[in-house]
Amino acid sequence: MSFYIAGTGSALPGKVVSNEDLTAFLDTSDEWIYTRTGIRRRRVLTDETLNGLAVLSAQRALEDAGVQGKDVDLILCATMRGDTVTPSLACAVAEAIGSRAPALDVNAACVGVLYCMEIADSFIAAGKAETVLIVSAEAMSKLLDWTDRSTCVLFGDGSGALVLKKGAGRLAGVLSTDPDTHVIRMPNYEGLNSPYNQSAREPLSMHMDGGEVYKFAVNAMGRNIEEVCRLAGIAPAEVDWYLPHQANIRIIDASLRKFRIRKEKVLTNIAEYGNMSATSVSVLLDEYARRGTFKKGDRLLFVAFGAGLTSGAVLVEWGRG
Ligand code: UT7
Numbered sequence: 001m002s003f004y005i006a007g008t009g010s011a012l013p014g015k016v017v018s019n020e021d022l023t024a025f026l027d028t029s030d031e032w033i034y035t036r037t038g039i040r041r042r043r044v045l046t047d048e049t050l051n052g053l054a055v056l057s058a059q060r061a062l063e064d065a066g067v068q069g070k071d072v073d074l075i076l077c078a079t080m081r082g083d084t085v086t087p088s089l090a091c092a093v094a095e096a097i098g099s100r101a102p103a104l105d106v107n108a109a110c111v112g113v114l115y116c117m118e119i120a121d122s123f124i125a126a127g128k129a130e131t132v133l134i135v136s137a138e139a140m141s142k143l144l145d146w147t148d149r150s151t152c153v154l155f156g157d158g159s160g161a162l163v164l165k166k167g168a169g170r171l172a173g174v175l176s177t178d179p180d181t182h183v184i185r186m187p188n189y190e191g192l193n194s195p196y197n198q199s200a201r202e203p204l205s206m207h208m209d210g211g212e213v214y215k216f217a218v219n220a221m222g223r224n225i226e227e228v229c230r231l232a233g234i235a236p237a238e239v240d241w242y243l244p245h246q247a248n249i250r251i252i253d254a255s256l257r258k259f260r261i262r263k264e265k266v267l268t269n270i271a272e273y274g275n276m277s278a279t280s281v282s283v284l285l286d287e288y289a290r291r292g293t294f295k296k297g298d299r300l301l302f303v304a305f306g307a308g309l310t311s312g313a314v315l316v317e318w319g320r321g
Contacts, residue, residue: 002124002125002167002168002169003120003121003124003132003165003166003167003169003170004165004169004170004316004317004320004321005164005285005289005316006064006163006164006321007063007066007163008060008161008162008285008289008290009056009061009063009064009160009286010057010159010160010279010287011054011056011057011160012043012053012283013043013046013053013157014046014048015043015046017042018041019033019041019153022152027149028153034271037153037274038270038271039271040272041272042155042156042272042273042274042276043156043273044141044156045139045141049083050079050082050083050157051093051137053158054077054089054137055092055093057135057159057160057161058097058133058135059096059097061133062097062133062163065163067131069096069097070098070099070100071131072099072101073123073128073129073131073132074101074102074103074123074128074129074131075090075093075103075132075135076103076116076120076132076135077090077103077116077136078107078108078113078116078135078136078279079106080112080143080278080307081139082105082137088105090103090135091103093133093135106119108306108308108310109277109278109306109310110245110275110280110310111175111304111306111308112306113134113136113282114173114175114281114302114304114313114314115175115312116134117170117302118173118175118314120132120134124166130166132163132165133161133163134162134164135159135161136161136279137159137278137279138157138278139157140275143206144205144206148205150208150210151206151207151208154247154274154275155276156274157276159282160279160283160284162282162285165321169318169321170316171234171299171316172228172231172314173228173231173312173313173315174227174313174314175310175312176224176310176312177309177311178308178311181308183208183212183213183307184206184209184213184306184308184309185206185208185307186204186206186207187201187202214250214251216309217247217251220305220311221252221255221256221304221305222259223311224303224313225256227313228315229315232315234315237261238299239261239299239300240299241265241288241294241299241300242256242265242267242301242303243281243285243288243300243301243302243303244256244267244268244281244302244304245275245281245303245305246268246270246274246280246281247305248270249271252268268284269287278306280304281304294318295318296318299315299318300315301313301314301315301316302315302316
């Protein structure tokens with residue numbers, strides 16, 4: 001026995017930044033960004049905190065699932081960096097929703113929510129939890145070098161959440177790492193003014209080799225889709241809805257092309273939000289779930305790749321409580 005998705009929620013910063021807005025301080029254009037990535041605009045944190053967004057999306061998911069904070073058995077937060085290094089973002093969520101459950105952050109970059117689903121699956125299968133809250137929250141705008149036009153135009157901030165309950169909705173899952181710690185990299189603040197550490201410091205912002213990531217992404221997405229479908233004993237064409245990580249519309253198109261999947265089955269919101277790292281798939285899920293897109297028995301396939309280089313796919317049947 002594993003989990004089914006019992007509720008979803010999301011919360012986004014109020015500030016909308018269009019491609020055109022970026023031209024005020026960057027040598028770029030809406031035409032370049034849109035044709036290369038499919039992004040039109042993104043949300044950016046101003047005076048909101050990431051903790052605040054995470055709590056809001058968690059509360060919305062709990063309400064959707066009809067679950068109270070005190071009834072959650074495990075809280076997992078997918079994030080690359082919360083408002084504080086310690087305590088974790090998950091502890092901030094626990095405090096706000098009145099939960100005493102174990103709470104921890106998971107950093108698997110853009111694949112974070114899929115990693116959390118698989119951890120939740122293990123806790124539930126081991127009899128250690130029946131209700132798990134997964135929250136993803138990313139403040140990408142705080143990690144970027146806003147003078148690097150090849151990277152900063154791609155990302156946005158936001159939070160999404162899912163409540164998983166014990167049930168038979170998860171059909172299969174795969175996770176993996178193709179270790180490479182250079183193509184996407186952001187150093188930590190450790191040793192900033194330690195008198196014992198005089199080694200040269202890397203610039204404190206995210207660096208990415210876009211071309212290398214692109215090649216990895218197309219390959220990894222295809223591989224994970226094939227593998228998760230094989231484990232579930234179905235063909236990729238039998239999946240009802242694809243929820244791919246929203247990094248670049250060209251990556252999504254290129255990785256799904258060989259499966260000849262109808263375009264309407266592939267869900268996207270990248271035009272509105274850009275790449276929100278771990279949060280991309282959870283906001284995508286929440287938006288389409290609230291529109292009533294998914295019917296009982298539909299198969300949803302989540303697939304993602306990210307820094308590390310991590311990748312994975314999880315196949316879920318909608319509504320198998
Ligand atoms: O969650 C994981 C996150 N990472 C990704 O998903 C990144 C994957 N990679 C990509 O999405 C693409 O590689 C990019 C969108 C980052 C780049 O697209 P590209 O078609 O591979 O462009 P490019 O890097 O080959 O750059 C082409 C040109 C360069 O100019 P020159 O050297 O040809 O004169 C860049 O300097 O475009 C230039 N350029 C820009 N021009 C206008 C790079 N960024 C910009 C920009 N606006 N924002």
